[in-house]
Amino acid sequence: MVIEKTADKRTIGITSGNESVLAALVEEGLFASEIDAAKFALAHAIDLEISRGTTEGAGTKWNVGSVDSDGTMKAIIQALYPGEAQPYRLIEHLMNEGLGRLKSEEGLPPDVAGILFKDNLEGVAQDSSS
Amino acid sequence: MLRIKSLTMQDFGAFKGEQKFELPKEEGVTVFYGENMRGKTTLLNAFRFALFGKIIGRGRRSVSFHDMINWEARADGVRSFEVRLALSHAGAEYRLTRTCKPKSGHDAPTGHEDYVADYYLERGGHILPPQQAALEIERILPEQIARFFLFDGELLQEYEDLLYSDTDMGPKISQAIERILGLPTLTKSRDTLKAALDRAETRVALAAQGDQKTREYGNQLQNLVEERTVLTGDLFRHEKDLEDLRARKVAIEDDMRRKQRMATLLEKRDRLTDEVSELQTEITKKQEAITAAMSPAWAAIIVDKLKLTLARHLEREVELQSAATRAQVLHSLSKGHDPECPTCLQTVLKDAQTKIRAHLPDVDAGTEDDRNRELAGVRRQIDAINAQLETTNPQALRLLWSDFEAHRRSIYSKRGEIEEIKKKLTGSSEGEIKGLQREYESNVRQTAALENGIAETNGKLIENAGYRERLQKRLDKLAGGEMDVERRRRDLASTLHDMFNQSVGVYREQLRRRIEADASSYFKRLTTEEDYAGLRINDTYGLTIIHRDGSDIPMRSAGAEHVVALSLVAALQNNAQLRGPIVVDSPFGRLDGGHRARIVETLPEMADQIILLVYEEELPPARAREALKGRLKSEWTLERKSARHTELAQR
Structure with missing residues (x-):
């Protein structure tokens, strides 16, 4: 078991509690795939400065090759979290943490635009039209 | 001469409970003063409702019966209204009572369709059978010519359509004008003589068939006569169908106008959905x-x-x-x-x-x-x-x-x-409106097809008449015996028919000239513009203002339109077979003080009995008294009791 913890993951999973949030994000029609939505959640977690960690009970959903075919994401995680020896484990953790924070207690769909653009969209529209 | 004696309203529009006024027996003007929203137009509609069962609102739209029950009375549970009109005509006394109430089984009516308006007519205190009552009302005041007796500024504006041949309204008004002038009496006589001529031609054909020398021509003539009978029958039937279609079109348009608000909403909904x-x-x-x-x-x-x-x-x-x-x-x-x-x-x-x-x-x-x-x-x-x-x-x-x-x-x-x-949107409104639109489109298609059919049949009849005339000439050369008698009968019918046919044209022309002269005379008295020399009439009774240099005034203002229309109405009254009272609601429109004064002074000459509905600002009582003097017979006020309750009070 200790060996498993020290070696990086070859698969990435989503906890059952976060699956519904992932499904809701895709259902909104704004993401082409669950992987795109999970990456969005990951960025949200990074933005919130979630500290390093691991997520238990995430299971297996994708091979890391499906999520990060060219290793760019791994490199970025290593850049943002210097010295990280298990970037894919951290990626899985951040995806799950991000999804957890996208959950709405009112059962509303996640506010993707609100996260993406912290300022008002209408202001953007007016700026662009002027 | 038709005269109004009294009008009684029961919960009609703003007039809550029973309200009545009597008109003086003498000739002259009765003025009703009422500010906006007091019920002047409702009073005009009370006459319309009593006589024809119709209530017309702004934009010539029919008003729902449901909305005409006095609101306060309706809140108290009243579900009906009634108007009684006492009249005298040709020495007889009439009492016309029309009541609007919910249809059987509609205890909680919500719209126009839930009501029915019934009427009965008493003559000399005896109630007339329904069919006779309908004929009597048609005789006393046909609905077709009601526009010359009951009108407002908006209706006067329509007379401009007489100048243009491409409007729907122009031909209708022209027909109404000829009706009030009595032209149908002459045209009916001409048509009767045409029927007599047709019968005489048939007899000539029969006589020709009885003679060896003329049998062949007689047979041919008989065939043509039979063909003409069939064609005339077709024409008659098609014209009747066309008349029915046109009447139905008017009813559909009426219904569509009533449902205009719903139709607008539906149109908006469909547009938004798209x-x-x-x-x-x-x-x-x-x-x-x-x-x-x-x-x-x-x-x-x-x-x-x-x-x-x-x-x-x-x-x-x-x-x-x-x-x-x-x-x-x-x-x-x-x-x-x-x-x-x-x-x-x-x-x-x-x-x-x-x-x-x-x-x-x-x-x-x-x-x-x-x-x-x-x-x-x-x-x-x-x-x-x-x-x-x-x-x-x-x-x-x-x-x-x-x-x-x-x-x-x-x-x-x-x-x-x-x-x-x-x-x-109420439950059935969409279906009803779409149904009306479909029916309207179908009506327009059928009308066009019938008009084409009628034109074609008329062409065949002309062709048939040409053949018959040629055959008659050949027969005339061979005439003798029994046929001579029938031929003389035919010639007499033909001469009479030609004479009446020409007389229709002559009479129509005379009427037009008389209307032109009278309307010009009224116009010159009504207008304050000294450069205007009079009016010129066209074939459809449209009137154009003539400048004193002889040129036409091509464009005219709404005010000038009013004056021209009033001149026409006055000229028609002068020349009409049927004379009666004029009930006019706010006739001054956008007219200035000078024109108003002249109209008031001229009004008593337009009809023996005039009922004028005005607000005090457009005709101050003092000015009315001064202008009308002894011809002002009585004055009434529409007194506000509440926003939904007006009472009639004699001044």
Whole structure:
């Protein structure tokens, strides 16, 4: 078991509690795939400065090759979290943490635009039209 | 001469409870003063309702019976209204009572269709059977000519259509004018003589068939006569169908006007639904664009962090690269691989090489490898961050989103409007309106087909008449015996028919000239413009103002239109077979004080009995008394009791 913890993951999973949030994000029609939505959640977690960690009970959903075919994401995680020896484990953790924070207690769909653009969209529209 | 004796209303519009007025027996003017919203137009409608069962609102739209029950009375549970009109005509006394009440089984009526208006007519105190009552009302005041007796400013405005042949209203008014002038009496006589002529021709054909010499011509003539009978029958039937279709068209238009508000709502709902559908298509396209742009969008959230990290990594790359280069140069110098210093380009002597070696730290191969690995790692991360930043365009994404959101807001707003409209639409209104629109379109198609059919039949009849005339001439040459008698009978009928046919034209022309002369005379008295010399009439009784230099005045104002229309109405009254009272609601429209004064002075000459509905500002009582003097017979006020309750009070 200790060996498993020290070696990086070859698969990435989503906890059952976060699956519904992932499904809701895709259902909104704004993401082409669950992987795109999970990456969005990951960025949200990074933005919130979630500290390093691991997520238990995430299971297996994708091979890391499906999520990060060219290793760019791994490199970025290593850049943002210097010295990280298990970037894919951290990626899985951040995806799950991000999804957890996208959950709405009112059962509303996640506010993707609100996260993406912290300022008002209408202001953007007016700026662009002027 | 038709005269109004009294009018009684029961919960009719603003007139709550029973309210009655009697008109003086003498000739003259009765004025009703009422401010806006007191019920002047309702009073005009009370006459219309009593006589024809119709109530007309602004824009010539029919008013729902449901809305005509006095509101306060309706709140008290009243579900009906009634108007009674006492009249005298040709020495007989009439009492016409029309009641509007809910149809059987409609205890809680909600719309016009839930009501029925019944009437009965008493003559000399005896109630007439329904059919006779209908004929009697048609005789006393035909609805077709009611516009010359009951009118308002809006109706006067329609007379301008007489000048234009391409309007629907122009021909209708022309027919009504000929009706009031009595032309149908002559045209009916002409038609009767035409029937007599047809019968005489048939007898000629029969007589010709009875003679050996003329049998062949007689047979041919008989065939033509039979063909004419069939064609005339077809024509009669088609004209009747056309008349029915036109009447139905008027009824449909009436219904459509009544449902105009609902139709407008439906039209708006359909338009909004189409717009929502178009927006939905747009949104789908925009969503696809966003979906494509969202794949690398995750980096947009942390773009600042990525840029900061990139800057640190670039610094670290420089540090590592400098250290590696420095170590490489010193190592090279200490070993004497390079005889010249790369900085000062002087030869490095042996002593100097020894000193450099002494100063060089003990660098093992492992440390150098670590540095190179770190440098490679930093460069890999720099490349990754750069690659991600290149594919992330937050500004473009924001524009896509804001456009998408604007479309979504527009859809929500339009869907909200649609929901509001749906709440206002009553259960069956959509089906009824669509049914009416379908029926209207079908009516227009059928009318066009019938008109074509009638034109074709008329053409065949002309052809038939030509053949018959040629045959008659041949028969005349061979005439003798029984046929001579029939021929003389035919010639007499033909002469009489020709005479009446011509007399219709002559009489119509005389009427037009008389109307033109009378209307001109009234016009000159009514207008304050001295340069206007009179009016010129056209074939359809349209009147054009003539300047004193003889030229036409091509354009005229709404005020001038009013004066021309009043001149026409007055001229028609002068020349009408049927004379009666004039009830006029706010006839002054946009007229100035000078024109108003002249109209008031001339009014008593237009009819023996005039009922004028005005508000005091357009005709102050003092000015009315001064202008009318002894011809002003009584004055009434429409007194406000509440917004929904007006009472009639004699002044």
